Amino acid sequence: MDVLEEITIILAEILDMEGLEITPETYLIRELGAESIDLLELSVAINSRFNIEVNDDELFLRTLRIHLRAAEMEGRDAAGYLAEKYPVLTVSRVGEILADMGGGPVLRMKDIISYITCYGKN
Amino acid sequence: MSKRISINTGLSGFVLLDRIGETAAGNITGSKHIVSPPSLALVIESLAQLGAYHVRYLTNFEKHAFLLKIKSCRLPASTIPAGFYTLSGELQGRSASAFTHLLRAKLADETIMEGVFLFAVVAYDSTFRKEILESHYRRGFSCLQKDIGIDC
Numbered sequence: 001m002d003v004l005e006e007i008t009i010i011l012a013e014i015l016d017m018e019g020l021e022i023t024p025e026t027y028l029i030r031e032l033g034a035e036s037i038d039l040l041e042l043s044v045a046i047n048s049r050f051n052i053e054v055n056d057d058e059l060f061l062r063t064l065r066i067h068l069r070a071a072e073m074e075g076r077d078a079a080g081y082l083a084e085k086y087p088v089l090t091v092s093r094v095g096e097i098l099a100d101m102g103g104g105p106v107l108r109m110k111d112i113i114s115y116i117t118c119y120g121k122n
Numbered sequence: 123m124s125k126r127i128s129i130n131t132g133l134s135g136f137v138l139l140d141r142i143g144e145t146a147a148g149n150i151t152g153s154k155h156i157v158s159p160p161s162l163a164l165v166i167e168s169l170a171q172l173g174a175y176h177v178r179y180l181t182n183f184e185k186h187a188f189l190l191k192i193k194s195c196r197l198p199a200s201t202i203p204a205g206f207y208t209l210s211g212e213l214q215g216r217s218a219s220a221f222t223h224l225l226r227a228k229l230a231d232e233t234i235m236e237g238v239f240l241f242a243v244v245a246y247d248s249t250f251r252k253e254i255l256e257s258h259y260r261r262g263f264s265c266l267q268k269d270i271g272i273d274c
Contacts (some may be wrong), residue, residue, distance in 0.1 A: 037190055040220035041240055047213030048222070056219040 003113050003120075005069070011044045014038050024110035028060075030103070046112075052119040058086060058116050061107050086119040138168040140177060141207075142266040152209040152266070154227075160204040161196065165235055169225040172209050173239045175263055177221045185243035186250035187218050190220070191195040195237035206231050211239075219243060220260075 004024060005053045011028075012020040015038060028034040036043075050090070057063045072083035080089070082094045089111065097106045132238040143151035152175075170189045177187040211223040219242055226236040246252035 040190065040217070040242055041222075043217035044215035044220050044240070046215075046220045047217055055218035056217050059217075105126075 003116050004109065007109065007112055010042065014041045018108065022109055023114060024108065026109045028107045028109065029105035044118060050120045052116065059112065061111065079110050088114045137262060138164060139171050139266055142263065143178055145176065148213045150211045153215060154207045154209060156207055156216050158204040160202045161234065162202050164237065165202065165207060165227045169209055169227055173211050173223040173225050174241055176211055176223065177241045177243060180261050181243055181261065183256050184274060186246055187241050188254055191240040192237045198234055202234055203229060205234050214238065219220050
């Protein structure tokens, strides 16, 4: 079972949604309606299942806008600044996020998968 | 105009635990004497308090802990008996902001109630004030471990 399948099972239980169909592109908040309490439950489930230390702020990109403000105040390039703060994200993903922020919370399943793949020991 | 109200729960400081026993990184034990007429709500609240104390212990009392949710809860089919309950909690998972525990209440080796409790932690702030809460919970934890109650 791959990481996407495992997270889908965990999320289906947390969100109480049977037959949940999720792809790496699925937005957790925009599409699935995940709330902050659901994300906290997901973070401890990831810790339990994958045996990795979970920093919720990094995993769920919670401090994204704070980092963007900080980059602006420091006169730094936003993409470079975010890449430093979120080492699990690729340069292209950071670019996608910056282009997508007007649509609402940007967190997608692939960000969760990247975090687990990067820090996971399995 | 703000108005001050007093609520009397009849419970000293709303600390329901009688005692906290063995406490380690992955687990905690405690006890609660449920008197007649027994109330399941008191058992659930006692378990929540035990879990929250474990979370505070794990964060060295440097964060405010509170219960978010109870899930996978197994409740008794009928009313619960009074008696001396043994409480236990096992840490199942944790992140920087949340913890889950399997918490269980037993009476004479029979599990009366168990459930998975989700707790969150937040930094102290102007609402959850460090100068009040940190010392309050440290003292409460220490007193309950000494088996002499919260008013020690």
